[in-house]
Amino acid sequence: MVLKLAWRNIWRNKRRTGITLAMTIFAVVLSTLMMSIKEGVYENMISSTAGDFSGYAQVHSNGYWEDKSLDLAFELTDSLEQKITNTNNVEGFMPRVDGFALAAVDNVSKGSMVIGIDVEKEKTFHGLDKRVSEGTYLTANDDAIMIGDGLASHLKLTINDTLVLLGAGYHGMSAVGKYPIKAIVKFGSPELSKQLVFMPMKAAGMFFATDQLITTIVLKTKNSNNGINAANSLTQKLNEKYEVMNWKQMNPELVTMIEADKSEGYVFMFILYMVIGFGIFGTMLMMLAERKREFGVLVAVGMKRIKLSIMVWVEILTVSILGAILGLLAAFPVCYYFFTNPIQYGEEITEMAEEYGMEAVLRASLAPHLFLEQALIIAIIASVIAIYPFIKLQRINAVKEMRS
Amino acid sequence: MSVIETSHLTKIYDEGPVAVRAVDDVSIQITEGEFTAVVGPSGSGKTTLLNIIGGLDRPSSGSVKVADVELGDMNEDQLIKFRLENIGFVFQSYNLIPVLTAKENTEFIMLLQGVSEKERDTRVLQLLDEVGIGEQANKRPSEMSGGQQQRVAVARALASRPKFVLADEPTANLDSKSAENLLDLMLQLNKEENVTFIFSTHDQRVIDRARRVITLEDGKILSDESR
Numbered sequence: 001m002v003l004k005l006a007w008r009n010i011w012r013n014k015r016r017t018g019i020t021l022a023m024t025i026f027a028v029v030l031s032t033l034m035m036s037i038k039e040g041v042y043e044n045m046i047s048s049t050a051g052d053f054s055g056y057a058q059v060h061s062n063g064y065w066e067d068k069s070l071d072l073a074f075e076l077t078d079s080l081e082q083k084i085t086n087t088n089n090v091e092g093f094m095p096r097v098d099g100f101a102l103a104a105v106d107n108v109s110k111g112s113m114v115i116g117i118d119v120e121k122e123k124t125f126h127g128l129d130k131r132v133s134e135g136t137y138l139t140a141n142d143d144a145i146m147i148g149d150g151l152a153s154h155l156k157l158t159i160n161d162t163l164v165l166l167g168a169g170y171h172g173m174s175a176v177g178k179y180p181i182k183a184i185v186k187f188g189s190p191e192l193s194k195q196l197v198f199m200p201m202k203a204a205g206m207f208f209a210t211d212q213l214i215t216t217i218v219l220k221t222k223n224s225n226n227g228i229n230a231a232n233s234l235t236q237k238l239n240e241k242y243e244v245m246n247w248k249q250m251n252p253e254l255v256t257m258i259e260a261d262k263s264e265g266y267v268f269m270f271i272l273y274m275v276i277g278f279g280i281f282g283t284m285l286m287m288l289a290e291r292k293r294e295f296g297v298l299v300a301v302g303m304k305r306i307k308l309s310i311m312v313w314v315e316i317l318t319v320s321i322l323g324a325i326l327g328l329l330a331a332f333p334v335c336y337y338f339f340t341n342p343i344q345y346g347e348e349i350t351e352m353a354e355e356y357g358m359e360a361v362l363r364a365s366l367a368p369h370l371f372l373e374q375a376l377i378i379a380i381i382a383s384v385i386a387i388y389p390f391i392k393l394q395r396i397n398a399v400k401e402m403r404s
Numbered sequence: 405m406s407v408i409e410t411s412h413l414t415k416i417y418d419e420g421p422v423a424v425r426a427v428d429d430v431s432i433q434i435t436e437g438e439f440t441a442v443v444g445p446s447g448s449g450k451t452t453l454l455n456i457i458g459g460l461d462r463p464s465s466g467s468v469k470v471a472d473v474e475l476g477d478m479n480e481d482q483l484i485k486f487r488l489e490n491i492g493f494v495f496q497s498y499n500l501i502p503v504l505t506a507k508e509n510t511e512f513i514m515l516l517q518g519v520s521e522k523e524r525d526t527r528v529l530q531l532l533d534e535v536g537i538g539e540q541a542n543k544r545p546s547e548m549s550g551g552q553q554q555r556v557a558v559a560r561a562l563a564s565r566p567k568f569v570l571a572d573e574p575t576a577n578l579d580s581k582s583a584e585n586l587l588d589l590m591l592q593l594n595k596e597e598n599v600t601f602i603f604s605t606h607d608q609r610v611i612d613r614a615r616r617v618i619t620l621e622d623g624k625i626l627s628d629e630s631r
Contacts, residue, residue: 001515008503297499300460301560302488302516304481399460402495 002307006314013287020283021323027276028327028374029334031269035373036335038265039365040342042258046224048359049254050247053126053192055094055218056227058250059084059234062243064215065250070099070170073213074241084217087234089226094121094218097204101167101175103147103197105155112151113195114165116204116214125220128185128198135159135183143203144182150193152184159184165197165207173209269377277381281388284316288389295393296401309393313386320382324375332371338364407568407600408434408457413466415452415623426452427463428623434568437598439591441605441614449623450604451572457602458491458570459483471567488516492561494571498553500545500560506532506552507541510559517564531559535589551582558589568600575607587613 010017050056059080061072076095084093097116102109119138122128129137138146145163157163161181169175179199187193205211219234221227224247231246238244248255298308342363345353350360415427427449434440442450455461456468459475468475470490478486487493500509507528514524532538535555537548545553554574561569571590575583587610593599603610611617619626 001512005501005503012503293499294501297495298501299484300458300487301493301513302484302564304484304516307516399455402499 002311003314006311006318009291009311009315010319013290016283016286017319020280020319021326023276023279024320024323024378025327025330027272028324028378029331031272031377032328032331032370032374033334033338033364034268035265035370036331036364036366037338037362038261039367039370040339040363042261043224043365043367044359044361044363045254045258046247046251048189050227050251051224053187054247054250055126056221056224056247057219057231057234057244059093059217059219059238059242059244060215062241065243065245068098068100070097070168070208070210070215073097073170073208073210073215075212076214076217080217080238080242083237084219084234087219087230087237089221089230089233090219091222092121092125092220094118094125094220095201095214096216096218097201097208097210097213098215099167099169099175099204099208101165101197103151103155104164104166105157105161108155110151110154111195112147112165112197114167114197114199114204114207116201116208116210117198118201122198131185131187132183133186135181138182138198138200140200140202142182142200143179144199145179145203146183146185146198147181148193148196149184149186150190151195151197152181154194157181163197167208169207169209170213171209175208177203177207179203273377273381276378277385280316280320280382281385284385284389287315288312288392292401292404295396296398296404299396300398300402305394305396308396309390312389312393313383316386316389317379317382320378321375324378327378328371328375331374335364335366335370338362339366405436406433407436407438407471408432408602409469410453410457411467411469413453413456413463413468415449415456415461416464425623427456429466430620430623430625431466432618432625432628434600434602436567436600437594438616439594439601439614440616440618441603441611442618442620443604443606443611444620444626445606448620450620452623453620454570454572454602454604458493459487488513488564490567492564492566492569494554494557494561494569494574496573496576498545498550498557498577500553500556502545505542505544506537506548506556506559509545509556510563513560513564527563528559531562532556534593535559536585549582551578551585554578554582554586555589558586558593562593562597562599566599568602571601571603573605573607574603575605575610580609583607583609 061074064072084090095118099114101112101114103112119140133149138144152158159181163179163181165177165179167175187196219230221230228246231244235244295308299305342361345360353360411431413427413430414425417424417426430453442453444450452461456463501512504512510528510531511524514527529538532541535558537552537555540548540552575586578586590601591613594601605611616630618628
């Protein structure tokens with residue numbers, strides 16, 4: 001009966017309920033869309049910065065990330081390989097040898113990042129072959145290289161030209177080599193594009209004198225969260241000889257930037273929900289004033305105050321949750337539209353975005369937590385607001401209210 | 405057998421600049437099956453007396469016993485339970501729950517009492533038939549006339565099988581025909597079912613048909629006349 005009464009009371013003043021619902025729906029749509037686009041931007045940033053190239057998780061020898069020394073190269077043993085492939089959320093892995101060398105041609109030189117890759121795995125797991133803008137993709141036995149388009153334009157090189165690489169190899173060996181350029185690859189991030197030199201693993205082993213050793217294992221996971229989970233699971237399995245790092249640990253600046261931006265979003269959301277909260281509170285006060293006499297009668301005829309309080313609490317919560325659900329139903333298609341039809345940046349912003357290695361679009365995210373969070377926030381606000389009538393009705397004086 | 409017994413009941417309102425003795429040293433006994441009118445001009449203390457007897461208000465001094473239970477010893481929650489189980493209320497402005505139908509309004513008290521659905525259904529239909537609005541059972545208060553609403557209020561008051569019914573100016577908002585019909589109904593319930601009724605009123609028609617009339621003035625009993 002309490003529920004029936006609450007439900008009917010909600011609809012006894014349709015206009016008031018309508019206004020409360022409209023307010024809530026508006027807030028939820030606005031807030032969800034804002035957070036969805038923000039989350040989409042973060043996903044884009046994370047995927048561009050971490051996902052596409054360095055992966056959401058990596059395995060190294062302990063201390064490698066700090067020193068970046070080839071001397072910390074290690075062997076990819078069968079047992080290590082098995083532990084990695086048997087880890088939850090890991091869809092595959094890509095071994096790499098990372099080192100630094102001076103890339104030179106004629107009188108021009110540039111510091112570069114030389115990466116020895118398993119050409120087949122890089123192709124399968126993150127489509128490196130699709131980034132080839134000129135030339136053809138490497139094969140495992142090639143003694144050739146692919147370079148980033150930024151480096152190519154800096155050194156004024158094209159395919160079939162030869163690039164000289166000079167650096168330090170494993171345990172102080174000199175790493176010197178002359179390699180034909182087989183392909184030029186395009187990377188969103190100009191920073192990466194100006195530095196990258198790819199060579200097949202075999203050639204890299206020769207160049208750095210690391211032979212079969214590798215410095216990095218990039219874990220392929222479906223998304224950034226899975227990357228974190230996979231890194232956590234693998235950490236439990238591997239001994240202290242190895243370090244397993246997730247994308248957050250490898251990109252602390254990115255995490256800080258996202259956190260700072262999220263805080264701004266939360267401030268906006270807080271203001272929005274404060275306005276809505278006061279709106280709901282206002283309509284609730286009106287409702288309380290309007291029904292004083294009725295509450296008095298209910299207590300007079302024998303309704304316990306606690307039941308009365310629960311009834312009003314259910315009313316407030318139901319309207320708010322209903323508003324939140326309708327808001328989410330309205331917000332989802334809007335977010336879905338901006339997910340499938342992302343907003344394209346203007347030319348100037350596109351250039352800026354590309355400088356940061358990001359895709360130049362504003363794409364909404366459809367992450368379920370975004371939608372659930374809004375419903376939860378509304379439920380919390382409504383519950384907090386409902387404390388006031390709850391307490392007030394506990395102290396109700398039937399005679400006084402019936403006289404009002 | 406005495407259903408209600410008040411002893412030196414006094415209620416003083418001292419919220420304003422001057423303390424008002426709304427009820428002043430009232431001692432009465434009401435026995436089962438009475439049809440009593442508490443009369444007097446506005447401000448004479450009728451409603452306050454009924455509120456105290458009904459456990460809605462507390463006296464400043466004196467005591468009220470209902471069915472040998474001292475109301476002054478009860479806390480608020482106990483009083484609510486006591487009212488639910490022992491007292492039926494009929495208010496001047498009907499005070500039905502607007503979102504419930506006549507049937508649901510009548511049933512409401514029994515629901516609070518935890519009466520089974522089967523028993524509720526039987527009693528509600530019987531009560532609504534008794535008060536003559538069986539056909540309006542599924543109408544909401546806004547779809548009924550004042551007289552019909554007050555009949556529902558009477559049915560609601562009787563639903564809990566109370567020891568007595570307190571009616572605060574039950575005919576005040578009714579036209580003369582509806583008021584007559586309501587009085588006939590309450591007299592009939594009083595005679596046939598031995599329901600004890602106590603009214604506050606200044607409606608002469610009610611006073612004329614009451615079997616006992618207690619007249620109040622300035623909170624004091626001016627006369628207590630049985631017919």
